[in-house]
Amino acid sequence: MMGKGLFIAAGLAVSAGVVIAAEPPPIEQFIKRDTFTNIKISPDGRHYAATVPQGDDKTVLAVLDRQTLKITGLMQMRGKEHIAGFEWVSDERLVVTPMIRDGALAKPVPTGELYAVNADGSETRTLFSFRKGGGGLGSNIRSSGSEAASAHVLHYMPDRNNQILIQVVPWGSEAPINEVRRLNVRTGASTRVVRAPGPFADFVVDRQGNVRLSVGSTSAHVQKIHRRPVSGGDWVLIHDEAAAGFRLNVLGFEDDSRHVLVGRGQAQGADALYRWDIEDNTFSRISEPGVADPSGLLYGIEFGSPYAVISHPDRPVLHYLDPERRESRLTRSLAEAFPGQFAYPTSFTRDGSLALVHVISDRNPGEFYLFDLATMRATYIAGTREWIDPEKMATSRPISLKARDGTDLHGYLVIPAGVEARNLPLVVLPHGGPHGIRDYWMFDPESQLIASRGYAVLRLNFRGSGGYGRQFEVAGYRQWGGAMQDDVADAVRWAVAEGLADRGRVCIYGGSYGGYTALMNPARNPDMYKCAVGYVGVYDLPLMFQDGNVRRTQFGREYLGMVLSGSDLQDFSPVNHASRISIPVFLIHGAQDSQVPITHSERMRAALRKAGNDPQWLVERAEGHGFYTERARLGLYTQLLDFLDRHIGTRATASSP
Known part of the structure; x- marks a missing residue:
């Protein structure tokens, strides 16, 4: 409550x-847990709605009167389920999306269902669900039946009473043909608006609720964008990445419903911001490319009317239209x-x-x-x-440096509060993913926790990361154990050369791909680190093609082929370089992890033991790809901080400058 x-x-x-x-x-x-995860004001300004976590197992939706701050309505899912997100679709009606904790993943994931409720908690209805009898709300709740598909809201259509547009993704196919439906949030009745012209396509809607663009890709991950007239009709191909030579990041329509704001890929560097006339298929540049890609829009008072474009070169930057x-x-x-x-x-x-x-x-x-x-x-x-x-709290200082081959690298150095940024013990924290993912300047609880113990924290967006242009991301393909590792090592050397970090007190810790780097980087740079911590990490690359849920879908297999095939999987696997890792190692895994099965950690542990280096070991039987419960995370961070303290902290011997 x-x-x-x-x-x-x-x-x-x-x-x-x-x-x-x-x-x-x-x-x-x-x-x-956060006191709440989001707050939104109703269109008439009379209410707030907020999602409020109730421990590990539930998140509820609470609606409050804005003047009195008294709760007027409360909605919760059945059992151990959460409300992931919500939107006001009218002054009194909200649409919510639930999520369920999947043992394979670190946190709850959306179920692809939609429910509706009034601000006073009345007229709760299942709008879209794969479950019979009211889905996650109980059999007494009105339901529109079940369907083997997922859905999410595309457009709220405020000028059309009780109508929204949803995108539906059918199950049972490795190459689903998605569709748009018009859905009544009172009755649950829906009608199809249009189907996509090809598989894996998302839709872009203009301010008036017209489905205008389909953005998809081929099995070879080549982008194709189709246009549809305002009045409806057939799809027409207007952008083929193979023919055009560049990819587009579609941000959204401008007010005239003809021009679309896009990030357009450049031969080198980040995307530039363009205005795309989809009728004439012409582009006009709005701003020169900066360090980072345009990534999103801010919308104004009028529904669906953008007024600024956001990017994240270091701190967030706005370009005002x-x-x-x-x-x-x-x-x-x-x-x-x-x-x-x-x-x-x-x-x-x-x-x-x-x-x-x-x-x-x-x-x-x-x-x-x-x-x-x-x-x-x-x-x-x-x-x-x-x-x-x-x-x-610690400050996150934006950094930039040159890799050994001249590539520009960016990231953040988190400096403990009240401490001079000089000769500090350093924890290198490579992000997971790795492709399309990046670190941001915003508050990061894990970095703050580590910094609160006196460590500087290095968060580098190595090549392969997203947000710095398509070429920067592609430069990491087939380089998991090569240039991507060189980037991390170069950043550590930069921090030492700048006098920010003590070269004798450096440890590396990461999760998923970051866990891979936490073992691969010391294998390639044996004298750089004093300790290493791998968390739900990938350590045996050939195993990625044999086990785990990534290889179980067509999209996942294509991804593995694109980013790993062609590289030397054996040489790029930390499990085959255990003899080069003589520093203390801590391995952490969840037994229910199907994204990166625990077999990876078991093989890494066996290889280290064979090399005479028995690692510290932590397995949580009920956790998956990352620990979710507060109990499990408390145990993880208690052991992690103790491990760091023994090897580069107060209980370790500092090296000479």
Whole structure:
């Protein structure tokens, strides 16, 4: 249930200076569930709705009266199920999406179902479900039947009473042909609007709710985009990546429903922002390519009307489509009011009088304010983790460096609060994925926990990461154990050369592909690290083609073929280089992991033992690809911090500068 202290009308308290506690914050402070995961204001401004975690096993939807802050409605799924997301589709009606914890993964995943509820908790209905008898809400709830498919909301159609557009993905095919349906959120009745022209296609809808674009790809991962007239009709191919020589990242339609904002791939470097006339199939450049790709849109008061494009070169950066537009001026004012943070409106009331503003930074896990556009005053609503004091958190410093072959690399160095960034013990934290994934400047609880113990944390977006242009991502293909590893090692050498890190106190820790790097990098650079921690890691690359759920789908097999085939899988497998890893190793895995089966860790453990290096070992029988429960994560981080302390921390002998 939502506590009385969740919503508080108060100003933001700012400490006079940094205070370093005699003892670091407890681990629980960093692994505790958020008080809420999202808040949205209703179109008429009368209500807030928020998703509120109830421990590990449930997340509920609570609706509050904005004036009294009293709960007017509550919705929860049956059993150990969560509400993942929600949207106001009218002043009184919400559509919600549930999620279930899959043992194979670290956290709950959406089920592909849709439900609706009124702000007062009444008229709950199953709109789309694969389960019979009301799905996850119980048999007494009205249901529209079951279907072997998944769905998500495409468009809310505010000018068409109770109507939304959904994208439906049928099950039972390795190459599904998706479709769009119009769905009544009161009755659950739906009608097909259009089917995709090919498999694996997503749809793009204009402001008026017309399905205009289908964005898909061939089995060889070649992008194909089709256009459809406003009045409906047949699909027409208007972009073929193979013929055009570039890929498009479709961000969304502008107000005229003819021009689309896209990130267009360049021969080198990040995507540039373009305006695409889909009728004439012509492009006009809006801005020159920067360090990072355009990644998303901010929408204004009018439904579906974008006013800014966001990118993440280091900290978030906005490109205003019309700098003098009301929402643009407001967002610039917010930047001045919250210096050093990213403050932006997430939603507006229909009349444009109120906006819900999200404020976040590398040190602030997230706060929401209600902004009155008439008085230009912001009222604090709530923080997602109010027990976190941003002034006592570590700073995430953007970094850039050259790899040994001249490639530009970017990332972040997390510096403990109140500590000079000089000769610090360093924990290298490579991200998972690896392709299309990247690290961001925003608050990262794991990095903050490690930094709270006095370590600097290196988070590098090595080649293969997303967000820096298609060529940068492709440069990591078939280089898992090659150039991608060189990038990480080059970043460590850079941090030491800059005097930021103590070369004698460096440890590497990562999960999934990051766990692979945590063992492969010490194998390639035996004198660089004092210890290594692999968490649900990939250690035997040929096994990726034989076991695990990645290879069980056509898409997964094509992915493995694209990013790994052609490389020397044996030589790129850490399990075959155990004799080169003489430092202390800690292996962590979930027994239920079907993404990267525990066999990987078992083989790595056996190889290290054979080489005379018996690793520390932690297995959670009920966890999957990453630990989810607070109990399991508390055990993981307790052992991890102890391991780091023994080898590069207070109990280790520091090297000479």
